Amino acid sequence: MSYRPTLTRTWWLKNNAFKAYMLRELTALPLLFFLLCLAIGLYSLGQGEQQWQHWQTVMQNPLVLLINAVAFAASLFHAWTFFQLFPRVMPIRLGGTTVPAAALVAGQWAGVVSVFALVAWLFWG
Amino acid sequence: MKLDITIQRYLPEQAAEPFAQTYSVPYDASTSVLDALTYIKEELDPTLSYRWSCRMAICGSCGMMINGKPILGCNVFLRDYAKTGMLIEPLAHFPVERDLIIDMESFLTHLEAVKPYLINKKAQGVQTFEPHVQTPQQLDKYQQFSNCINCGLCYSACPQFGLNPEFIGPAALTLAHRYNLDSRDQGQAERMPMINSEEGAWSCTFVGYCSEVCPKQVDPAAAVNQSKVTSATDLLLSLLGGRS
Amino acid sequence: MQQEKKFKRSDEPIWWGLFSGGGVCFAVFLPSVILFYGLLLPLGVVTLEYQQASAWFFSFWGLVFVGAVIALPAFHSLHRIRHALYDLKFQQKALIKWLTMGFAALLSAACMLIWLVGLL
Numbered sequence: 494m495s496y497r498p499t500l501t502r503t504w505w506l507k508n509n510a511f512k513a514y515m516l517r518e519l520t521a522l523p524l525l526f527f528l529l530c531l532a533i534g535l536y537s538l539g540q541g542e543q544q545w546q547h548w549q550t551v552m553q554n555p556l557v558l559l560i561n562a563v564a565f566a567a568s569l570f571h572a573w574t575f576f577q578l579f580p581r582v583m584p585i586r587l588g589g590t591t592v593p594a595a596a597l598v599a600g601q602w603a604g605v606v607s608v609f610a611l612v613a614w615l616f617w618g
Numbered sequence: 619m620k621l622d623i624t625i626q627r628y629l630p631e632q633a634a635e636p637f638a639q640t641y642s643v644p645y646d647a648s649t650s651v652l653d654a655l656t657y658i659k660e661e662l663d664p665t666l667s668y669r670w671s672c673r674m675a676i677c678g679s680c681g682m683m684i685n686g687k688p689i690l691g692c693n694v695f696l697r698d699y700a701k702t703g704m705l706i707e708p709l710a711h712f713p714v715e716r717d718l719i720i721d722m723e724s725f726l727t728h729l730e731a732v733k734p735y736l737i738n739k740k741a742q743g744v745q746t747f748e749p750h751v752q753t754p755q756q757l758d759k760y761q762q763f764s765n766c767i768n769c770g771l772c773y774s775a776c777p778q779f780g781l782n783p784e785f786i787g788p789a790a791l792t793l794a795h796r797y798n799l800d801s802r803d804q805g806q807a808e809r810m811p812m813i814n815s816e817e818g819a820w821s822c823t824f825v826g827y828c829s830e831v832c833p834k835q836v837d838p839a840a841a842v843n844q845s846k847v848t849s850a851t852d853l854l855l856s857l858l859g860g861r862s
Numbered sequence: 863m864q865q866e867k868k869f870k871r872s873d874e875p876i877w878w879g880l881f882s883g884g885g886v887c888f889a890v891f892l893p894s895v896i897l898f899y900g901l902l903l904p905l906g907v908v909t910l911e912y913q914q915a916s917a918w919f920f921s922f923w924g925l926v927f928v929g930a931v932i933a934l935p936a937f938h939s940l941h942r943i944r945h946a947l948y949d950l951k952f953q954q955k956a957l958i959k960w961l962t963m964g965f966a967a968l969l970s971a972a973c974m975l976i977w978l979v980g981l982l
Contacts, residue, residue, distance in 0.1 A: 494630040495713035495721055500780045502951045507686055510827040511777065518823075518949070521942035524888060527896055528936055532973055534899070535928075538919060539980045542912040552904040561900035568896055572889035578824060581840040583847060589755040604890045612894040615918075616908045777949065815869040820878070823945050850875035 520571045523564035530561065576601040620644050621696050623654060625666065626707040628714050636714070639663075645696040651706070652680055652691040655718075667717040675833050678769030682718050683707040688774035688831045710774040711783070725770050728786045731812055732794035737805025750802040760799035763792050763841050765834045772828035772838050778821045785821040786812060788828040788838035795841040798848065810852050819845045877941055877963060884938025887930045895931055920980040928977050933970035940966040 505511040530552065537548035551557065579601065580594040620642050628636040641662050643654045652670055659666045671677040673692040680691040685705055696704070712720035736750075772788035779785045794813055798806045813819050822842045829839040902908045919927065940962040947958050 495715045496628070496636065497711075497713040500777065500951075504777055504780065505949070508827075510830055511825070514823075514825045514827075515946070515949075518942050518946045521939040521946070524892065524935060525939045525943070527892075527900055528932055528939065528969065531895075531899065531932060532969060532976075535919065535932075535973055535976045538912070538915055539976045545912045545915065549904060552900070558901070558904060561896060565893065565896045565901060568888060568893045571885070572893065575885050575889045578826075578843070581837065582843040584840075584844070586759075590758070601889070605893060608891055609894045609897075612898055616898060616902075616910070781949070781951070811869040811871070814871045816872045816874070818869070818872075820872045820874040823949070846875070846878060850879055853871070853873075853875045 517571070517574050520567035523560055523567045524571075526560050527564040530557065572602075572605060619646070619700070621654075621699060621704060623658070623696075623704045623706060625658075625718070626705075627666070627717055628708075629665065630716065643696065647695070647697050649696045650692050651682075651684060651689075651694050651696065651704075654696055655691060655706075667719050669719060676767055678767035681709045681769045681771050681774070683710055683774065688771040690769060690771070690833050693833055709770060711776070711780040712770070712773070720770075722770060724783055725768075725773060725787070725789070728790040729768070729793060731786060732790050732797075733805060733808055734790075734793045734797060736797065736800065736803050737808060738802075739804050752801055756801040759801070760796045763796035763799070763836060763838075766792060766796075766836050766838075767834055769833060771831045771833065775827040775831040777825055777827075778823060782817075782821060784817045786818050788822075788842055791819055791822075791845055792836060792838040792841035795845045795848070798845070806848075810849070813845050814849045814852060819843075819849050822846070877937070880934065880937035880966075881941035882938075884934035884936070884941070887934045888938050891931055892935060916980070920977065924977050924981075925974075928970070928973045932973045933966075936966040936969045937963070 505515045534545075534548045534552070537544040552561075576598045577594075580592075580597040585592040585597065622640050623643050624638050624640045626636055627639050641658050643649075643657055645654065650673070652673055655666065655668050655670070659668075668680070668682070668691070670680040670691065672679070675690050675693045678690070681688060682691050683689075683706065684691075684694060685699070685702060686707075688709060691706075706718065708714045708718045709720050712722060712724070715721050766789055768789060770789070773779050776785070776788055779787050791813065794809045797803045798809060819842055822839075824839060824843055826839045829837045832838060898908060903910055918924065944958050944962040948955065952958060
């Protein structure tokens with residue numbers, strides 16, 4: 494005599510928290526696209542100079558550029574959400590108290606900036 | 619001032635299907651949703667059923683969906699819904715027995731399954747009566763997770779529980795983690811099989827909405843995901859140690 | 863008192879571990895890699911000649927690149943896709959697990975093979 498409604502496939506449209514969650518999960522798709530681009534790039538590199546140049550031409554295709562631009566934004570959105578989750582999954586305790594989450598978030602972003610500096614130095618240094 | 623409140627009714631002895639009913643409720647700055655329900659029952663419609671007790675957000679009885687969000691009825695005020703209007707539905711993801719009254723049996727079963735009590739290894743079954751000693755630092759490790767009032771809002775918030783009621787759920791896993799972190803407890807090994815299972819910590823995908831709706835800021839999402847680390851460590855140790 | 867329910871240990875920690883490692887790499891390494899290789903290089907803001915790319919990749923660092931920039935993020939991505947499909951009520955759990963984790967493994971193995979062949 495009791496009823497229990499089942500969730501529909503679009504349950505995540507019901508509120509902003511769920512939509513944000515799905516958007517976060519969706520970052521997996523442009524990431525996968527870029528990883529496939531990279532994999533093809535590595536294959537081309539292994540095949541020789543001509544293939545390497547050809548790969549770079551393919552990467553200039555407007556649609557490819559668009560999706561990779563989305564992938565770049567997605568990687569930053571992912572980083573933003575991921576860095577906030579990390580202190581909650583692995584709270585760090587030093588000397589009896591918990592390290593403030595803000596410090597852990599800042600530390601992780603420092604990592605991102607360091608990597609950017611390293612790659613920039615590789616290409617421009 | 620009056621607010622039109624629409625309530626999802628369900629009277630199984632009268633009709634097989636739930637139906638909506640709207641009531642016009644007078645309010646002032648201090649009228650809570652629970653006050654509104656009391657007004658409806660006393661002045662307009664005595665057939666309305668709902669749970670309540672403390673009216674101060676500590677007993678956990680009056681959980682309901684208000685405009686699609688799991689909330690304690692005593693914890694919100696009509697004055698904040700003047701612009702949006704108000705729809706009250708029973709707490710999501712649980713079977714509905716009547717009006718706003720849900721069947722919480724699965725919730726209680728999941729709580730029991732985590733052995734939510736201090737477990738101490740007794741010497742040959744003889745219980746000693748020495749006091750447990752705990753420092754403030756030891757207390758700090760688990761105290762936040764002990765603030766749960768068992769209201770069930772996190773289960774209504776959790777889409778994984780909504781998709782699969784076999785999932786042990788946020789409150790139960792938080793309670794398990796609370797005891798695992800308690801320096802007075804020696805029972806982690808007894809709780810791990812449940813945490814390690816598909817229906818344990820591993821059904822969680824860190825949607826995190828449970829922590830958003832928790833009226834006591836317990837942060838169940840943190841507890842569940844911390845117990846994923848515990849579970850992964852447990853698997854690693856068992857592979858290295860040769861146990862199952 | 864209820865009976866002791868028999869719980870079966872899940873192997874999910876393995877995939878979650880790869881997902882987490884990949885999540886760190888996706889967050890820390892991929893923004894720079896996507897920016898440089900996906901945008902700046904094709905747009906000609908930076909250049910990378912074949913000789914330089916080969917020297918960089920067919921070295922020890924190339925293996926690190928495959929691991930940190932491709933393999934772990936691949937497991938991260940496919941793990942998310944796997945669970946998102948379940949969230950969208952696709953119930954074929956075992957099939958989806960094999961397809962997604964299998965694809966991540968294949969992609970990782972392929973890139974490692976490319977590195978190995980190029981090294982020799």
